[in-house]
Amino acid sequence: xxxxxxxxxxxxxxxxxxxxxxxxxxxxxxxxxxxxxxxxxxxxxxxxxxxxxxxxxxxxxxxxxxxxxxxxxxxxxxxxxxxxxxxxxxxxxxxxxxxxxxxxxxxxxxxxxxxxxxxxxxxxxxxxxxxxxxxxxxxxxxxxxx
Numbered sequence: 446x447x448x449x450x451x452x453x454x455x456x457x458x459x460x461x462x463x464x465x466x467x468x469x470x471x472x473x474x475x476x477x478x479x480x481x482x483x484x485x486x487x488x489x490x491x492x493x494x495x496x497x498x499x500x501x502x503x504x505x506x507x508x509x510x511x512x513x514x515x516x517x518x519x520x521x522x523x524x525x526x527x528x529x530x531x532x533x534x535x536x537x538x539x540x541x542x543x544x545x546x547x548x549x550x551x552x553x554x555x556x557x558x559x560x561x562x563x564x565x566x567x568x569x570x571x572x573x574x575x576x577x578x579x580x581x582x583x584x585x586x587x588x589x590x591x
Contacts, residue, residue: 464516465495465497466518477515484578511540
């Protein structure tokens with residue numbers, strides 16, 4: 446294994462927590478970001494009112510492994526696809542996208558179809574999110590880092 450490969454495998458998982466759109470409710474996003482940081486992950490929080498293009502650009506600039514989107518406004522069927530398209534435009538489809546917010550069960554298959562890996566519904570615990578990162582996200586990141 447080369448030195449670069451060793452560094453990549455040992456690098457902590459980097460997660461971008463983003464609030465796309467005009468939604469001004471960011472308490473949940475801040476709680477999740479803090480819980481992920483407390484669990485040992487490198488976390489970047491974008492703040493409010495990010496465009497999908499800004500989210501994708503920040504993800505590339507920060508070299509993240511995953512993006513967690515928090516959407517409470519009901520615009521999830523617009524914003525998730527727009528972020529996925531912005532990532533595709535930057536050839537960054539390998540970044541795992543997950544999210545949470547007020548998202549009806551009927552919309553979950555639509556989000557899964559466009560490539561959203563996981564949606565956490567209201568009431569999901571930070572422990573559940575960290576367990577998902579370890580059980581689902583980490584294997585994908587390690588496989589990609591090879």
